[in-house]
Amino acid sequence: GGLHVGEPFFSAAWTLATWPAECFKPPSLQPVDHPLLSRREDASRIRIVGKERGLAVWLVTCATRIAVRSGPHAQAQVVDVFYKGDEVLSAPKDFQGPWLRIAKESWPNPTDAPEEAWVLQDGTEFGLGILLEQVSGPK
Numbered sequence: 001g002g003l004h005v006g007e008p009f010f011s012a013a014w015t016l017a018t019w020p021a022e023c024f025k026p027p028s029l030q031p032v033d034h035p036l037l038s039r040r041e042d043a044s045r046i047r048i049v050g051k052e053r054g055l056a057v058w059l060v061t062c063a064t065r066i067a068v069r070s071g072p073h074a075q076a077q078v079v080d081v082f083y084k085g086d087e088v089l090s091a092p093k094d095f096q097g098p099w100l101r102i103a104k105e106s107w108p109n110p111t112d113a114p115e116e117a118w119v120l121q122d123g124t125e126f127g128l129g130i131l132l133e134q135v136s137g138p139k
Contacts (some may be wrong), residue, residue, distance in 0.1 A: 019083070020064065030085055046087040047136060049105050055089040056137035058100065058121070066131050072099035072118045074126075079114035088119070092138040098122040100132065 014029040050057040060066055065083045069076035082088060089103040100121040104113035121132045 017085075044087055045108070046089060046106065050089050050137045053089075053105065054092070054138060055103055055105065056092050056139070057135050058088050058090060058132040059135045060084050060086045060088065060131070061133050062123075062128070062131040066119050068102060068114065069118045070114060070116050072096040072101070074120070076118065079117060082119065087135070088132070089137075095121070098125065 013032040015032060016027050017030045018027045047057055049055065060082045062084060065081050067078045068080035068082060070079050071077075088106040090100050091103060094101040094103075096118075098120055099118045102113075102117040102119060104110040104117070106117070107113040119132060120126075120128070121130070123129060123131050
């Protein structure tokens, strides 16, 4: 027990975020971004996996949620949903037009991932703007 002075440490804070009923998502903790709090760029599971496997990390920046589709087009079946603030993984440059293929490692258990998973990364042509921004990993 006791204080281990030589070990690195960081401080962090979270707020409890509630979601609209149509999101079917339980309340979740959202990290507070404040200059007085330490930042660890690889702290999340997604960032650790991305670094280990050479995958790009993307942050969902759209207003509330983004549909994960079975193919790279708007008519493809919705197979899952990601929410603003979620981080996802992709292989570098794994695009088809404005669509980004999501790696199975984006799910806590990759066996739960859909066979194919695509999200609209750049929705400019639909008046939506950029929906995900790359935050780390190979470009």
